[in-house]
Amino acid sequence: MLKRYMWLLTLCIWLICLGCSSDSSIQNNQLQVTTTTGMIADIVRQVGGRHVEVTELMGPGVDPHLYKASSGDISKLEKADLIFYNGLHLEGKMTDILQQIGKKKPVIAVAEQIDKNKLIETGHHQYDPHIWFDIQLWKEAVQQVEQGLINVDPQHQDEYQKQAQQYLNQLQELDDYAKKQIELIPKDRRILITAHDAFGYFGRAYGIEVVGLQGLSTASEYGLKDVQRLVDFIVQKKIKAVFIESSVPKKSIEAVVNGAKAKNWQVQIGGELYSDALGGPESEADTYLKMFRSNVDTIVSSLK
Amino acid sequence: MSSFWIMLIGSLVASSCGILGCFLILRRMAMLGDAISHAILPGIVFAFLISGSRESFPMLVGATLVGLLSTIIIQWMKQNGVQADAALSVTFTALFALGVILISLYTRQIDLDLDCVLYGEIAYVQWDTWQLGDLNMGPRALWMVGGVFLLNLLIILLFFKQFKLTTFDPALAAAVGIPVAFFHYLLMGMVSLTTVASFESVGAILVVAMLIAPAATAYLWTDRFHLMLSLSILFGILSAIGGYLLAVPLDASIAGCMAMMAGILFLFSFLFAPRHGLVSKWWYQRKWYSKPQ
Numbered sequence: 001m002l003k004r005y006m007w008l009l010t011l012c013i014w015l016i017c018l019g020c021s022s023d024s025s026i027q028n029n030q031l032q033v034t035t036t037t038g039m040i041a042d043i044v045r046q047v048g049g050r051h052v053e054v055t056e057l058m059g060p061g062v063d064p065h066l067y068k069a070s071s072g073d074i075s076k077l078e079k080a081d082l083i084f085y086n087g088l089h090l091e092g093k094m095t096d097i098l099q100q101i102g103k104k105k106p107v108i109a110v111a112e113q114i115d116k117n118k119l120i121e122t123g124h125h126q127y128d129p130h131i132w133f134d135i136q137l138w139k140e141a142v143q144q145v146e147q148g149l150i151n152v153d154p155q156h157q158d159e160y161q162k163q164a165q166q167y168l169n170q171l172q173e174l175d176d177y178a179k180k181q182i183e184l185i186p187k188d189r190r191i192l193i194t195a196h197d198a199f200g201y202f203g204r205a206y207g208i209e210v211v212g213l214q215g216l217s218t219a220s221e222y223g224l225k226d227v228q229r230l231v232d233f234i235v236q237k238k239i240k241a242v243f244i245e246s247s248v249p250k251k252s253i254e255a256v257v258n259g260a261k262a263k264n265w266q267v268q269i270g271g272e273l274y275s276d277a278l279g280g281p282e283s284e285a286d287t288y289l290k291m292f293r294s295n296v297d298t299i300v301s302s303l304k
Numbered sequence: 305m306s307s308f309w310i311m312l313i314g315s316l317v318a319s320s321c322g323i324l325g326c327f328l329i330l331r332r333m334a335m336l337g338d339a340i341s342h343a344i345l346p347g348i349v350f351a352f353l354i355s356g357s358r359e360s361f362p363m364l365v366g367a368t369l370v371g372l373l374s375t376i377i378i379q380w381m382k383q384n385g386v387q388a389d390a391a392l393s394v395t396f397t398a399l400f401a402l403g404v405i406l407i408s409l410y411t412r413q414i415d416l417d418l419d420c421v422l423y424g425e426i427a428y429v430q431w432d433t434w435q436l437g438d439l440n441m442g443p444r445a446l447w448m449v450g451g452v453f454l455l456n457l458l459i460i461l462l463f464f465k466q467f468k469l470t471t472f473d474p475a476l477a478a479a480v481g482i483p484v485a486f487f488h489y490l491l492m493g494m495v496s497l498t499t500v501a502s503f504e505s506v507g508a509i510l511v512v513a514m515l516i517a518p519a520a521t522a523y524l525w526t527d528r529f530h531l532m533l534s535l536s537i538l539f540g541i542l543s544a545i546g547g548y549l550l551a552v553p554l555d556a557s558i559a560g561c562m563a564m565m566a567g568i569l570f571l572f573s574f575l576f577a578p579r580h581g582l583v584s585k586w587w588y589q590r591k592w593y594s595k596p597q
């Protein structure tokens with residue numbers, strides 16, 4: 001009987017050998033940086049410029065809550081000289097892994113260093129991780145990246161500092177632009193309704209009331225009462241538009257639109273906001289600056 | 305090195321699950337793994353409410369306790385006359401619902417779901433190492449699933465006769481004085497421990513698949529129980545290694561590819577297994593009827 005299954009055993013061993021044969025990696029003198037989200041990758045591209053090669057694990061449209069590793073992600077982390085991630089539990093259980101890798105090479109959580117008083121606390125010592133929607137906080141993330149790059153590659157310190165400064169200026173311009181645009185919306189209409197509660201910081205920064213349908217997590221269920229309450233709220237406040245996000249299924253917010261229609265109030269779907277990820281290369285939101293501007297424009301044009 | 309660890313840990317999970325899967329399939333409780341993967345939701349919520357953190361350890365403790373509890377409830381209901389599949393479904397849906405309710409009551413602002421606080425990712429096992437003092441003991445997952453595998457193997461080998469008899473003929477087992485209920489609970493406890501430890505190390509989909517597919521495949525190849533056990537381990541290992549080799553060129557989810565490989569092996573066996581395969585059945589039938597009477 002052993003003989004009959006011998007060929008299977010041989011196959012197993014052969015397959016193991018095949019799987020273990022190491023893949024050759026191409027080396028060049030650019031700094032290899034890997035990030036989790038596209039927003040952080042964008043910072044690194046702007047600050048690092050021609051000296052870095054950046055790859056992100058979560059590509060366009062990928063919700064970090066729903067991210068699943070592919071086999072290629074192993075080598076992205078393996079070949080990196082430097083890794084940046086968001087932190088504040090945005091990456092979920094992967095945070096453990098990133099901290100472990102941190103014992104061997106520089107791994108930096110761009111959001112963890114921010115003064116906790118500036119963050120939105122969602123529970124006891126638990127903080128809202130979506131800090132990229134407050135430009136002032138995001139600037140601190142940029143500084144983290146700048147410092148991280150300089151520590152690993154001090155040779156190009158001047159260039160990193162210069163590029164970081166330029167990027168910080170661009171962010172400040174964007175912040176000013178957003179403030180000016182939001183001013184165009186009448187005060188009592190500054191209410192942002194979305195399916196996914198990622199806009200807490202955005203609302204706080206620009207004085208917009210943010211009402212979400214679900215909790216913070218994309219995976220958690222929303223209650224019947226949530227839908228009901230939201231519909232009543234929309235009808236009562238005469239809200240013109242609700243928003244769908246690129247990384248959340250449209251179904252949940254469409255339920256709300258139909259609910260309002262039943263109560264004779266026409267609420268529009270105000271266009272797509274980017275929440276947890278940048279847009280693809282063909283979209284108008286493939287960098288952080290464009291993504292943020294696109295969100296502001298979408299919100300202003302439908303609520304104004 | 306990562307590919308070696310992934311294949312080794314995948315194979316260990318597949319082997320543990322393969323052995324237990326044989327018993328589960330024969331007892332018509334194959335969906336137990338899937339049930340546990342849902343039932344442990346309240347466990348992590350309680351663990352979070354008590355410990356106030358989303359660290360892995362409290363989550364694992366909470367999940368293990370509720371996992372054990374759920375298997376005890378299922379077995380208890382089954383022994384008191386509820387159909388196996390009904391007992392299973394009622395328990396896991398009720399517990400899962402309890403978890404959903406708890407989340408919506410107490411922790412709705414916090415990102416707390418199984419995927420992001422409990423389920424591990426097999427792709428990253430090599431980095432999550434166990435540090436004993438200054439000594440690097442290799443991947444933590446290896447110790448978890450390896451330990452569970454050895455424990456399963458030990459218990460099964462020690463009580464092979466008892467397990468076999470209580471699985472195939474509980475009445476006879478009771479008549480010859482084997483504590484049937486004890487062995488049922490023991491097996492359920494092993495399943496719960498194995499699944500929760502494996503969820504934490506490699507994620508849910510792989511465990512649920514490996515608990516069913518390799519054992520079901522082995523069942524198509526043989527009618528002898530000890531052979532079914534060895535074959536299910538073999539098919540499990542083949543799925544783990546083959547799945548990894550499939551995942552690399554595809555750049556796809558490793559656990560997903562391993563589970564799919566297990567499905568492919570099952571499909572192949574379903575068609576071509578020597579006695580129970582569709583093709584061979586058809587072949588024998590044709591031969592039988594074309595024989596001159």
